[in-house]
Amino acid sequence: MSDVLERPAAAPLDDGQLKVVGTRPVRPDGAEKVTGKAMYGADLALPGQLVGKIKRSPHPHARIVSIDTRRARALPGVKAVVTAADFPDLASEEYEAGESASNLRDLSLNVMARDKALYDGHAVAAVAATSSAIADEALELITVEYEVLPHVTDVEASMASDAPVLHAHLFTQGLAEKPSAPSNIAKRNEIKRGDLEAGFAEADVVVEGRYTTAAVHQGYIEPHACVASFGADGQCQVWSSSQGQFMIRTYCAKILALESSDIRVTPAEIGGGFGGKTTVYLEPVALALSRQCGHPVKMVMTRDEVFRATGPTSGAVVEVKLGAKSDGTLIAADVVLKYQAGAFPGSPVGAGSMTALACYDIPNFSIVGYDVVTNTPKVAAYRAPGAPISAFGVESAVDDMALKLGMDPIALREKNAVRDGVKASYGPTYRNIGYVETLEAIKTHPHYAAPLGPNQGRGVAVGFWFNVGGESTAAVNLNEDGTAVVISGNPDIGGSRASMAMMAAEVLGLPVEKVRPIVADTASIGFSMLTGGSRTTFATGMAVTQAAQKVVEDLKRRAAMLMDVAVDEVEFVNGAAVCRDPAKASLTVAELAAKAAQTGGPIGAQVSLNAQGAGPGFGVHVCDVEVDPETGHVTVLRYTAAQDVGKAIHPSYVEGQVQGGVAQGVGWALNEEYIFDRSGRMENPGFLDYRVPVASDLPMIDAVLVEVANPRHPFGAKGVGEVPIVPPLAAVANAVRGAIGRRLTDLPLSPPKIRAAIDAG
Amino acid sequence: MSKRQHISAVVNGDPVDFLTDPGATLLDALRDDLGLTGSKEGCGSGDCGACSVILDGRLVCSCLVLAVEAEGRRVETIEGMADGSKLHPLQQKFLEHAALQCGFCTPGLLVAAKALLDVNPDPTESEARYWLAGNLCRCTGYDKVIRAVMDAAAELRQVRV
Amino acid sequence: MSHVEFIAPTKPEQAAAALLAGGAHARPLSGGTDLLVQLRSGRLPPGLIVDLKRIPEAIGIRQEGGGFVIGAATPGAALSEHRALGLAWPGVVEAANLIGSTQVQGRASMAGNLCNASPAADSVPALVAARATCVIVGPGGRRTAPVGSIAIGPGRTSLAPGEFVLEIHLPPRPARSGDAYLRLIPRTEMDIAVVGAGVNLTLDGDGVVTEAHVALGAVAPTVLLVADAGAALIGTKADEAALAALDAAARAACNPISDKRGTIEYRTKIAGVLARRAATIAYGRAEKRA
Incomplete structure (x- = not known):
């Protein structure tokens, strides 16, 4: 990513004057979504469309000896059958298009296995047929001969020297000497500061722990779905539910060796993503099938396929050692992170390392991370990728440190808190961060002082996410009646249409109802990186704001023309061009729009930028639980989450982000996990036994919004979506520790584990 | 292939006829044969509630009902919830409380919430949470959903008075 | 779910005859909350589905001889709405009502829960403790058996080919x-x-x-x-x-x-x-x- 900001960001508007930003209007796409009219990935039906389905490996690790598709092809109603032979054999190449860089060869091999199946559920062939039943039958008629290989699903088992090797070409990167043998450890990374040994030598108190987490899934309720149509002229159309239509275009073009101009991707409404829809699974396959038969092909995953073949995040092992002076000053930290990547390299261990100590100002530390391949589905981004895992370890250890020092857990964090001017553990120097203010918000919250009953415990934990900016395009067009349209290239996953319309309305001085936001296809708006990393309201919002500002400049110019005065005589106030000369009548946006033909034609502006300066976000959570001492069952009684959000554009949707992140984190802490049987197959690929929180599992979640403005955003916004999933794992675990007096270090904290810990005394 | 069967039912007050495979679910028929795509398939096993409809007055997952079972029955879906262009108070409250983010689980939640208020106009928060436990929402953490349901219930009680 | 056949008879004897004729892959359908999931996942091969819900005796709750008769296809939600049943057998009703969600309660039946023969079926321990019996209809007529004799192992029942449970009977309730x-x-x-x-x-x-x-x-x-x-x-x-x-x-x-x-x-x-x-x-x- 280049470090160029095309246009300087405007100074934040004076908060007192905001009329739209900070209010809570009904979202512009709301009525469609409460009446069932909104079109999601599986809702589109094209004339002549076929049903596409995928045949998947039942083995976690197997060489594909042969695939015989002849009987499937001969079945009446079957129109196309594809295997890896129908996709180009790509060279290894790193490419940045999703939430992080991807290797195109790995991406292609994940979409369709070529020589080896690397996890239970790995795609090996696909069919398109005139009905779902015929497609099912065709899958049965495809014969795949496998040579089953030994498999490994556990991260540490996969690191062992005698583990079955997944990729003969994979040699550990980041070692001092290039290794001589292939390994499942794709990469070792390291971040260091100061002198670790000297730091621990100075410490009065040391705590240590080994923490483990299971692989967990994003759990979006909408399964992956798309429709693809390959034209006779080579022009392709794709409709799909994803976090980025441009990402889909790029990956489809690369995987199928097409030009970007050959592919037009229209974003469907997206039924949740949380990072899991930042890559492709179905779209290139649907295009390959459509290319073979000339019909549009629709593909929709089952829930079983979603669990077995799409991105969970890593199961991991986290080792933490902390040293502190007796006054609570943290002086040394040693962190080792081992993250499961799934079938191909690319776990979020890098971000896990960078965020691990990002809330703390510690002079001596070492963070070492390992990216480890396993015979499990390739991990995909999941909300603050990597950060909740390392935070679980660090925040559990900090809690133990507070206990050992006899200090209040917030006071200990406050004493070691990063502040403006402190160099972050991952490199840059913090500016305009609101961490201390967020700690204060929890410390003074009534929840923190509320009494606890028997078998109850209270846990505190903090979390950090960078937030990102990046490339975005937005256009603002004024209609002839003075209303406006805002066009952006980012799928609306949680209310971003509302925030885009609000920011444009604020700048244009229009009521928000007069601004219609749309999310455009890849041929109708310039490039935008995907919706992810908490970037849309920040970066695309910046593009929207600047486009609206350009419209305002144009309106002033046109008003000056109509008033017959110099441009600098005209100001734009509350949706009208006002001349300094009170004798001249002011002109509203509607009046100027009506006269557009006289003043140069249609009024509109488009801005493309690469936004930098996304302010990092900090969250502080406090959680109360009650543990049934006889069953080990945990009830979350109360939850309060404070977060520095910069400026909440639409506070309800910001609160919603916080509440949703907390719920996912609580699920991760208490019940969610991938369970593999001894043959390496997932045992719980459904919502019955992959237990996401249900409504009766949770209390109300109090979201406290702290606003320390980000001066790099026109309204002061910071990303908000990622941070809230970072603290809950440890907040819950720390609360359970408080309730039962014992530290549990292995997630999820299921009732049998808690009862066993209680019994162990 | 099994022979398709002719089914007559009443959907959202209107008589409908369709042909269906005996193995197809009511959700398949609603979405593919009747073009009512507001009911969603999130799991196909009755664990997520996104396909919730009301069948002869009872809340059910339409993915756990065979389409052929609908013969002569009444089905209410999200598409029949608003009164023309006037939103049902639950729909309105979901918008006002920002009780949806991605919106995928929303039709099922609204249908289930309506079924709740039909039998229990004054639910406690806990009753609402347990009633809606079969409707998974991964975006909101349920906070604003529950607030919207409680607020809609209060408004509907006012209307009744 | 291709190759599924479906009938909805109105008499128990018709259902038994159809189940017998349908062979090993024929299944009675009451609530369907297990059956449809098993068919879809491929755990059960497709075959004949015999819907019991159009058989009058298979639906509803009746008070007979001081006890209760519950039709096989009566959904859990109907149990919770029956005041007398709830007063007499609150444990049975709460067990049945714990099965799945509100949506599942709109369909799921105790007879289905029983004949699915899961060791973890929620209503069965309550029914067994209640000394409940069931009326079984088959090609040879009707018989009565204790609820606890139906399941003989995970997924396996003592029902003979063509047999199905038509009613569950809860015995008269002494005071206290x-x-x-x-x-x-x-x-x-x-x-x-x-x-x-x-x-x-x-x-x-x-x-x-x-x-x-x-x-x-x-x-x-x-x-x-x-x-x-x-x-x-x-x-x-x-x-x-x-x-x-x-x-x-x-x-x-x-x-x-x-x-x-x-x-x-x-x-x-x-x-x-x-x-x-x-x-x-x-x-x-x-x-x-x-």
């Missing part, structure tokens, strides 16, 4: 009787029981237990009726010592497996805990029900 069912699940709803415990007891005028039945779910291949556990309560007022003996008897009877939902050790401990807690609730209900 109470029942209760508790289960342990990791969440608060929507899970399969890790352990379930049903207790049904009757008191004399002094509050001494004269009859007690304790049944456990998910701790053996089929639901267990634990005679020792019932015996631990008889002649007591469900005091601490009796409850401790009950707890021990329940644990001693367990023969569970370790799987994704729980371990042998955990299931065994929890069986004791839940039996004790359910007995306390049942005792309290019996005291109130003069």
Whole structure:
């Protein structure tokens, strides 16, 4: 990513004057979504469309000896059958298009296995047929001969020297000497500061722990779905539910060796993503099938396929050692992170390392991370990728440190808190961060002082996410009646249409109802990186704001023309061009729009930028639980989450982000996990036994919004979506520790584990 | 292939006829044969509630009902919830409380919430949470959903008075 | 789900004949909340589905001979709406109502729960503790059997080809009787029981237990009726010592497996805990029900 900001960001508007930003209007796409009219990935039906389905490996690790598709092809109603032979054999190449860089060869091999199946559920062939039943039958008629290989699903088992090797070409990167043998450890990374040994030598108190987490899934309720149509002229159309239509275009073009101009991707409404829809699974396959038969092909995953073949995040092992002076000053930290990547390299261990100590100002530390391949589905981004895992370890250890020092857990964090001017553990120097203010918000919250009953415990934990900016395009067009349209290239996953319309309305001085936001296809708006990393309201919002500002400049110019005065005589106030000369009548946006033909034609502006300066976000959570001492069952009684959000554009949707992140984190802490049987197959690929929180599992979640403005955003916004999933794992675990007096270090904290810990005394 | 069967039912007050495979679910028929795509398939096993409809007055997952079972029955879906262009108070409250983010689980939640208020106009928060436990929402953490349901219930009680 | 055939007969004998003719892959459909999931996942091969819901006797709750008759295809939601049933058999109703979500309650039946033959079926321990029986219709006519004799192993029943359960009968209820069912699940709803415990007891005028039945779910291949556990309560007022003996008897009877939902050790401990807690609730209900 280049470090160029095309246009300087405007100074934040004076908060007192905001009329739209900070209010809570009904979202512009709301009525469609409460009446069932909104079109999601599986809702589109094209004339002549076929049903596409995928045949998947039942083995976690197997060489594909042969695939015989002849009987499937001969079945009446079957129109196309594809295997890896129908996709180009790509060279290894790193490419940045999703939430992080991807290797195109790995991406292609994940979409369709070529020589080896690397996890239970790995795609090996696909069919398109005139009905779902015929497609099912065709899958049965495809014969795949496998040579089953030994498999490994556990991260540490996969690191062992005698583990079955997944990729003969994979040699550990980041070692001092290039290794001589292939390994499942794709990469070792390291971040260091100061002198670790000297730091621990100075410490009065040391705590240590080994923490483990299971692989967990994003759990979006909408399964992956798309429709693809390959034209006779080579022009392709794709409709799909994803976090980025441009990402889909790029990956489809690369995987199928097409030009970007050959592919037009229209974003469907997206039924949740949380990072899991930042890559492709179905779209290139649907295009390959459509290319073979000339019909549009629709593909929709089952829930079983979603669990077995799409991105969970890593199961991991986290080792933490902390040293502190007796006054609570943290002086040394040693962190080792081992993250499961799934079938191909690319776990979020890098971000896990960078965020691990990002809330703390510690002079001596070492963070070492390992990216480890396993015979499990390739991990995909999941909300603050990597950060909740390392935070679980660090925040559990900090809690133990507070206990050992006899200090209040917030006071200990406050004493070691990063502040403006402190160099972050991952490199840059913090500016305009609101961490201390967020700690204060929890410390003074009534929840923190509320009494606890028997078998109850209270846990505190903090979390950090960078937030990102990046490339975005937005256009603002004024209609002839003075209303406006805002066009952006980012799928609306949680209310971003509302925030885009609000920011444009604020700048244009229009009521928000007069601004219609749309999310455009890849041929109708310039490039935008995907919706992810908490970037849309920040970066695309910046593009929207600047486009609206350009419209305002144009309106002033046109008003000056109509008033017959110099441009600098005209100001734009509350949706009208006002001349300094009170004798001249002011002109509203509607009046100027009506006269557009006289003043140069249609009024509109488009801005493309690469936004930098996304302010990092900090969250502080406090959680109360009650543990049934006889069953080990945990009830979350109360939850309060404070977060520095910069400026909440639409506070309800910001609160919603916080509440949703907390719920996912609580699920991760208490019940969610991938369970593999001894043959390496997932045992719980459904919502019955992959237990996401249900409504009766949770209390109300109090979201406290702290606003320390980000001066790099026109309204002061910071990303908000990622941070809230970072603290809950440890907040819950720390609360359970408080309730039962014992530290549990292995997630999820299921009732049998808690009862066993209680019994162990 | 099994022979398709002719089914007559009443959907959202209107008589409908369709042909269906005996193995197809009511959700398949609603979405593919009747073009009512507001009911969603999130799991196909009755664990997520996104396909919730009301069948002869009872809340059910339409993915756990065979389409052929609908013969002569009444089905209410999200598409029949608003009164023309006037939103049902639950729909309105979901918008006002920002009780949806991605919106995928929303039709099922609204249908289930309506079924709740039909039998229990004054639910406690806990009753609402347990009633809606079969409707998974991964975006909101349920906070604003529950607030919207409680607020809609209060408004509907006012209307009744 | 291709190659499925469907009929909806209106007479029990028609259903039995169709099931017999349909062979090994023919299935009765009451609520369908297990059947449809199993067909879709491929765990059950497609075949003939015989819908019982158009058979009048298979639907609804009737009071007969001092007890209750519950049609096989009666959904859980109908049980919770039946005031007299809820007063007489609160444990049976709460067990049936714990199955799945509100949506599942709109469909799922106790007979289906019984014949699915899962060791973890929630309504079965409560029915077994209640000494419920069922009326089975088959090609040879009707017969009555104890509820506890239907499941003979996970997914396997004692029903002969063509047979299906038409009704469940709950016996007449003496005064000062109470029942209760508790289960342990990791969440608060929507899970399969890790352990379930049903207790049904009757008191004399002094509050001494004269009859007690304790049944456990998910701790053996089929639901267990634990005679020792019932015996631990008889002649007591469900005091601490009796409850401790009950707890021990329940644990001693367990023969569970370790799987994704729980371990042998955990299931065994929890069986004791839940039996004790359910007995306390049942005792309290019996005291109130003069």
